[in-house]
Amino acid sequence: GQNIDQPTEMTATEGAIVQINCTYQTSGFNGLFWYQQHAGEAPTFLSYNVLDGLEEKGRFSSFLSRSKGYSYLLLKELQMKDSASYLCAPMDSNYQLIWGAGTKLIIKP
C-alpha cells in the first residue's frame, strides 16, 4: 500500500531551526512535494524534490533520499507566521499526490 509517516505535531521557538521528517511508501515515484497549510486555508507549495539531495529556497530547505523513502523539510529562523501544518506529498507512478495528515508546527515566542 501507499502511506506517509510524519510526526503529528512539533513545537519550536521563534528564531530557532526545526526539521520535519517524512518517510513514505508509494507505488512508483515521481518526486516529492512539501506544502504548507494554515488552518482553514488551502495548501501552498513550498518545494519539490525529484533527485536525491538538498534543495534550498530561502529559509526553507528540503532533502530527499529515494533509496530510503525519506525526506525532510528544514525551516530556519522560525517566525510566528510559520505556525501551520506541513504536508509531505510524494507523487506516485500515476502522477497522483499521496497525502498524509501532515505535521502541525507550533511556534512559541
Place this chain on the structure above:
Amino acid sequence: GAVVSQHPSWVICKSGTSVKIECRSLDFQATTMFWYRQFPKQSLMLMATSNEGSKATYEQGVEKDKFLINHASLTLSTLTVTSAHPEDSSFYICSARRGAGDVNEQFFGPGTRLTVL
C-alpha cells in the same frame, strides 16, 4: 503566475439542495484538475481527477452521481454536490496541473467551505 480561484469561498445550504463549486485556472491552461475534500484535522482526500473534455475518474468510495464533475474547458472545472446532507459539510479544495513538460506541481485554489444544515 499559476493562480487558481474557487467560487464560492463558503456556502451554507439546506439539506437536500444542490451546490455548485467552480474552480478556475486564471493564467494557465489546466489539462488536469483535482477535487479534494478535507475534514477538520484530517488529511486531504482526493475525490476525483478530471481531464478536460473527458469523464472524471473518481476515487473508491466517492459517489459519482452525488458529486458531479464537469471539466468543460482548459480553465474551468465544476463540482456539484447533489442533494447535499450534513455529512457533506467539509472543506472542498480544487487544484490544477499544467500540461506535460511542467514539474507536475499542483496549484491549489483557496478552497470552499460547505456547511449543510
